[in-house]
Amino acid sequence: MLRQYFSALLWGLAALTFALAISTPNGYGIPTGLLFLASASLFYLRPKWCDLSLEDRRLFYAFLAFGLSMFVFVYLDGWYTRELDRPSRFILVLPVLLMLLQSSNHKEWLWYGAIVGAIGAFALACYEKFVLGIDRAHGSEYPIMFGNTGMLLGLLSLAGASYFLAMKRYFWLSLALIAAIAGIGSSFLSGSRGGWIALPIIGCFMLWQSRELFSKKSLVGVLVAAFILLGVAVAVPQTGVxxxxxxxxxxxxxxxxxxxxxxxxxxxxxxxxxxxxxxxxxxxxxxxxxxxxxxxxxxxxxxxxxxxxxxxxxxxxxFINALSQRGLVGLAFLLLVYLVPMRLFIKKMEANANNWRIKSYAMAGALIPMCYMDFGLSQVMFAHNIGVMMYAFPIVYFWAATRWAEREELGESKSN
Structure with missing residues (x-):
């Protein structure tokens, strides 16, 4: 019983990472910090290395390799130890990965966290833009970081919508769709143009992956609604688009x-x-x-x-920043930390193409590196604390959720 309550606490903190990410100052830092402290429980859980799948290890080693490579580059650059802080998060998140792989309850709370976070970001952006008269909504972050994180929360909510649609849970489907619009809207109100490129590309990817959930008429309706909403965002002067x-x-x-x-x-x-x-x-x-x-x-x-x-x-x-500061070797490690997680999640999507209990979590995980590769075209996301934290930890969350969804499905098939 105690272990069940502890698992619920862990997934609750993971959900709070999204819920508080940009709607409160340093909202992403408190839950992730508590999760890291909770990873001391590994001494009690005693995970066995042999219990990890080959895919688990690939993600583990990709994060470890990137973090250690950045340590080496800091050393070559004169060993300014304060620069170890951000890359260290890719290593500090690893015990959290091992812990969540041992803690099965309440992975669905990730969707609720993303929904609350996206709506909260939009509410804050509207307050700053229309009440305070601030030109670019930013919360406690730079406008670019606020807008990109808002876009990420909106797209995660959209992935959650596919889950709730497949499960025929229409109340949460409605909230997830509202949150998707809200998260994307917060990006528009921040004036962060770089994140807007992600919307049509990743939106089309998600729609294509979810096409089996729609009839032809409903698919046309979704496309028409998307174009109308986009047109409104562009046409209304107050959005600044x-x-x-x-x-x-x-x-x-x-x-x-x-x-x-x-x-x-x-x-x-x-x-x-x-x-x-x-x-x-x-x-x-x-x-x-x-x-x-x-x-x-x-x-x-x-x-x-x-x-x-x-x-x-x-x-x-x-990408260009990696080339200039860390050369071809640094670019290779950057691509490693993008492409390994993305490929792992896409493989899970392919293996569970018709099982949305699993596929939705894998799709959410895949869109995180996709978004970051787009955001990286106009911003160095990993130069900011929020950029590092909202990459490393969400990938770990959704990987653990995907793996638990697989285990639960396997358990159900065996019992049947």
Whole structure:
């Protein structure tokens, strides 16, 4: 009985990670910190390494390899130990993975957490935008991080909607759909354009994977509703979407004509060019985060890059930033921590194509690296605490949920 209550507590904390993520200051940090402290229970649970599947180990080793590789790069960059904090989360989450694989109750609470988190994010964004008059909703984070996390919560809620639809639980289906719109809406209100690219791409992926749940008429209805909602988001001036689109087009024109390169988009292009020059200096292991500062000063003195580039600590692109600071080796480890989890989840989706008790959790897990690869095109997500935490921990949550869903289905089939 005590173990059942403890399992419920663990999954409750996992759900709170989503529920509090951006609607409260450091909302993601408290539940994840408590989960890590609770992982001391492994001494009591005594998980056996041989009980882990090959897939469990692949995820475990992918996170471990990325975390340790970042430690090595910090050492090569001068051993500034404060830079160990964020990559250490990929290692500290591993005992949580082992613990959740031993704790089977209440995985469904992840959906409830995502729903509450997405609706809470939208409520906060509306308050900041329409009551306080803030130009870009941001909560206690940077607008880009707020918007990208809101988009992630919205898409997780959409994955939850597929689960509730398959289970014919229409009340929670309605709430999940509202939460999906809310999470996406919070991204729009933040003005974070980079996250918007994820919506049509990942939305189409999820719709294609869920096509068997819809009749032809309902599928057409879903598409029409999606286009109407998108049109409303673009057309209503208060959302700021059309303003951002116009700014993007103007910035592109001004940058390439040479009229004005100091726009937000223009500065990004200059950051990417700067990162390319840094990559050429050390293509294998990169110049390092701190080594980059000295290299930038030298390039400014030589007139290679504009002086404004000295004010930025990263390239606002996860992939290009990895190349410049950690070289081809660093990029390889970054791709490892994206592609290994994504492939593991997609394999689970393929193996359980018609079983939504399992597939929905696997689909939610797969869309996390998908979203992050999109977000990484315009932001270095892993340079922020929330970016690291809302990647590593949710992947562990949904992997453990997928594995438990498999075990439960296997148990039911044996009993039948």
């Amino acid at each position: 059309m303003k951002k689109v116009d700014q993007t087009l103007v910035s592109l024109s001004q940058y390439y004509s040479g009229e004005n390169k100091a726009t937000s988009l223009g500065m990004r292009f200059d950051m990417w060019v700067t990162a390319y020059h840094l990559f050429q200096e050390s293509p294998i292991l990169g110049v390092g985060e701190y080594g980059e500062k000295a290299e930038k000063k030298r390039m400014v003195e030589q007139g290679v890059i504009p002086p404004a580039m000295l004010h930025f600590n990263h390239a606002h692109n996860e």
